[in-house]
Amino acid sequence: MAAERPAEPAPRISVWLDDRPAPRRYSRTGAEQPGLDRAAITAATVALLDAEGTAKFSMRRLAGELGVTAMSLYWYVNSKEELMELAVDAVQADLTLPDLAGADWRESLRLLAGAYRRMLVDHPWVARTVGQYLNIGPEAMRFAGAAQSVLGSAGLRPEQLPGALAAVFQFVNGFASVEANWNARLADTGMQPDEFYAMVLARVDGMPQYADSLELRDEADRGVSVRQMRQNDFDTALELLIAGVGALREGTHDPPAPR
Amino acid sequence: MAAERPAEPAPRISVWLDDRPAPRRYSRTGAEQPGLDRAAITAATVALLDAEGTAKFSMRRLAGELGVTAMSLYWYVNSKEELMELAVDAVQADLTLPDLAGADWRESLRLLAGAYRRMLVDHPWVARTVGQYLNIGPEAMRFAGAAQSVLGSAGLRPEQLPGALAAVFQFVNGFASVEANWNARLADTGMQPDEFYAMVLARVDGMPQYADSLELRDEADRGVSVRQMRQNDFDTALELLIAGVGALREGTHDPPAPR
DNA sequence: GCAATCGCTGTACACCGTACAAGAATTCTG
DNA sequence: CAGAATTCTTGTACGGTGTACAGCGATTGC
Numbered sequence: 001m002a003a004e005r006p007a008e009p010a011p012r013i014s015v016w017l018d019d020r021p022a023p024r025r026y027s028r029t030g031a032e033q034p035g036l037d038r039a040a041i042t043a044a045t046v047a048l049l050d051a052e053g054t055a056k057f058s059m060r061r062l063a064g065e066l067g068v069t070a071m072s073l074y075w076y077v078n079s080k081e082e083l084m085e086l087a088v089d090a091v092q093a094d095l096t097l098p099d100l101a102g103a104d105w106r107e108s109l110r111l112l113a114g115a116y117r118r119m120l121v122d123h124p125w126v127a128r129t130v131g132q133y134l135n136i137g138p139e140a141m142r143f144a145g146a147a148q149s150v151l152g153s154a155g156l157r158p159e160q161l162p163g164a165l166a167a168v169f170q171f172v173n174g175f176a177s178v179e180a181n182w183n184a185r186l187a188d189t190g191m192q193p194d195e196f197y198a199m200v201l202a203r204v205d206g207m208p209q210y211a212d213s214l215e216l217r218d219e220a221d222r223g224v225s226v227r228q229m230r231q232n233d234f235d236t237a238l239e240l241l242i243a244g245v246g247a248l249r250e251g252t253h254d255p256p257a258p259r
Numbered sequence: 260m261a262a263e264r265p266a267e268p269a270p271r272i273s274v275w276l277d278d279r280p281a282p283r284r285y286s287r288t289g290a291e292q293p294g295l296d297r298a299a300i301t302a303a304t305v306a307l308l309d310a311e312g313t314a315k316f317s318m319r320r321l322a323g324e325l326g327v328t329a330m331s332l333y334w335y336v337n338s339k340e341e342l343m344e345l346a347v348d349a350v351q352a353d354l355t356l357p358d359l360a361g362a363d364w365r366e367s368l369r370l371l372a373g374a375y376r377r378m379l380v381d382h383p384w385v386a387r388t389v390g391q392y393l394n395i396g397p398e399a400m401r402f403a404g405a406a407q408s409v410l411g412s413a414g415l416r417p418e419q420l421p422g423a424l425a426a427v428f429q430f431v432n433g434f435a436s437v438e439a440n441w442n443a444r445l446a447d448t449g450m451q452p453d454e455f456y457a458m459v460l461a462r463v464d465g466m467p468q469y470a471d472s473l474e475l476r477d478e479a480d481r482g483v484s485v486r487q488m489r490q491n492d493f494d495t496a497l498e499l500l501i502a503g504v505g506a507l508r509e510g511t512h513d514p515p516a517p518r
Numbered sequence: 519g520c521a522a523t524c525g526c527t528g529t530a531c532a533c534c535g536t537a538c539a540a541g542a543a544t545t546c547t548g
Numbered sequence: 549c550a551g552a553a554t555t556c557t558t559g560t561a562c563g564g565t566g567t568a569c570a571g572c573g574a575t576t577g578c
Contacts, residue, residue: 013444017462035525058565071567072526080566131436132387134444136459141466159480162488163495167430170437174429177390185272185393200395203276207400221418229421236422236507243510244503248495251502295556317534330536331557339535 014134015082036068038076038086045087049125053184081133088129089137095119097146105154106242112147113168113238117176124180130173155249164248168241175234193226273393274341275348295327297335297345304346308384312443340392347388348396354378356405364413365501371406372427372497376435383439389432414508423507427500434493452485 012018044066049057059080063070077083098111120127129135144165151164186196201218221229271277303325308316318339322329336342357370379386388394403424410423445455460477480488 013448017458059567060565069527071528071569074567075525128387128391131433131440133440134459136463138466141463145466159491160495163492164499166434166437166492167426167496167499170430170433171426174390174433175425178425178429181390181392189272199276200393204395204400207395207397207404232418233422233425236419237426240423240426240500240503240507242503243506244499244501247502247506248499318536319534328558330538330559333536334556 012078012082014136015078015085016134016136018078018082036066036072036076041066041073041076041083042086042090045083046091046123049087050123054125054128084129085133085135085137088126088133088135089139091123091126092119092137092139092143095139095143097143100146100150105150106246108150108153109147109168109242109245110238112143112150113172116143116169116172117179117234120173120176121180121183124184127173127177127180151245154245156245160248164245167244171237171241175237179230197226271337271341273395274337274344275393275395277337277341295325295331295335300325300332300335300342301345301349304342305350305382308346309382313384313387343388344392344394344396347385347392347394348398350382350385351378351396351398351402354398354402356402359405359409364409364504367409367412368406368427368501368504369497371402371409372431375402375428375431376438376493379432379435380439380442383443386432386436386439410504413504415504419507423504426503430496430500434496438489456485 041062045057045062048062048065059073060070063073066073073083077086095115098108098115100108100111103111147165147169148161151161151168152158156164186193189196191199224232300321304316304321307321307324318332319329322332325332332342336345354374357367357374359367359370362370406424406428407420410420410427411417415423445452448455450458483491
């Protein structure tokens with residue numbers, strides 16, 4: 001008798017590993033509302049998250065925005081988490097890939113990293129989710145493919161690509177994540193960036209292990225705005241990464257020599 | 260009359276920017292329980308998060324573990340978020356710094372990055388929080404100080420340090436975050452690593468932009484276990500970063516020349 | 519016309535973080 | 549030693565959360 005039991009309901013891993021046709025068959029001819037579908041729900045999710053952030057987002061709130069009950073969303077989406085996966089991927093659709101035709105790989109990498117950073121700062125709720133979901137949706141893959149092909153054109157060997165990709169884009173993600181959080185705290189307090197920075201510095205200066213090197217930085221950056229410092233940090237890291245990619249390529253035993 | 264109003268309750272930014280003496284004056288002489296304090300609560304929080312993850316963690320659950328009511332925790336801690344900040348910092352206390360005395364900066368960086376990665380994989384709930392909190396607690400600073408001094412000893416100029424630090428440790432954080440998530444999904448499904456990997460690959464292979472380069476990788480890594488691949492990716496990225504630091508140093512206009 | 523399905527609603531459950539007031543335990547003050 | 553003051557702990561309650569489940573008109577295929 002136990003053989004008939006459907007056992008566990010097969011734990012869900014990711015929307016992207018779950019085939020679900022999202023049927024939408026009826027036409028709702030006379031209805032006022034044009035009717036829901038995954039795309040509309042996802043778009044509204046992105047808009048709401050952009051406007052109010054993760055904390056104020058809820059299924060009921062979203063449903064209200066769509067003029068509908070919370071539970072009706074579950075016809076199109078299995079869970080809130082799944083919806084978040086959809087939203088995270090959807091937001092990467094706006095991540096228009098720069099034209100990399102004439103650019104060499106270094107410049108291409110700069111363009112891609114910059115675009116990625118901008119996307120994360122514009123949509124602060126995304127950064128937290130990278131690493132939390134599988135992130136293998138179509139839009140994510142489009143970007144990953146572009147990035148991978150840039151690094152490939154730099155002459156890296158195939159088995160070097162994933163590591164190099166991770167080095168570059170995990171950095172960008174982490175950096176932008178901190179940046180977005182910093183912006184959010186600023187908005188909460190209403191302080192000026194430099195005022196807030198000074199407050200944090202004052203606290204950190206009292207800590208033994210860190211004070212020395214930080215004072216150096218403090219001196220070096222005197223008179224430089226927080227915004228400029230951040231840009232400088234990003235640029236420095238990016239040049240470091242590009243130089244690293246170059247070094248990895250030169251360490252290649254079989255130079256790729258396109259004939 | 261409005262002048263007397265205490266206005267907003269001063270929005271909290273971080274535990275570390277909030278001076279709170281955590282008094283603890285009574286001795287609870289005859290009591291069974293040894294009595295609570297921040298350290299005990301934080302330790303229990305870490306233990307619970309390690310054991311069951313963020314999802315099952317709650318103030319009530321934690322209180323139960325400590326044989327106490329949920330609300331009594333709020334005598335020692337202002338909010339759950341603040342408690343998370345404390346836990347994130349506390350877990351970095353176990354992050355014992357390797358002995359960097361005899362090692363050159365390259366090897367030191369490898370050791371630090373490895374230790375950091377291990378910490379994040381052992382405590383998967385930490386990775387998600389980096390970038391979400393200010394992360395300027397004493398233990399975080401101890402590690403950051405060590406990392407900064409290693410990079411400083413590599414000959415980077417002060418204004419290059421933050422960028423280089425970010426490049427290295429934001430990568431490690433992101434990488435370990437993905438790694439920890441992957442482990443969690445594996446545990447959920449009970450699949451074998453390679454089985455799970457094959458499933459994801461199968462899905463990804465169907466996506467147009469990504470298929471080509473991925474097939475390369477698939478070929479290159481045929482017969483290699485997922486675990487080995489991951490280690491290879493981490494090592495590749497780390498060597499890339501180290502080479503990048505080296506290149507940044509060589510690009511220095513004023514060589515540091517310690518006299 | 520009728521059965522089946524779709525799309526949606528309402529209600530309900532268990533759980534969450536935490537505000538607030540009251541009470542028990544302990545120490546301070548006299 | 550009495551009483552006031554303070555330190556902790558508790559109980560109750562509020563407004564939320566995600567979502568299971570049953571039901572119910574609208575639409576469709578037969």
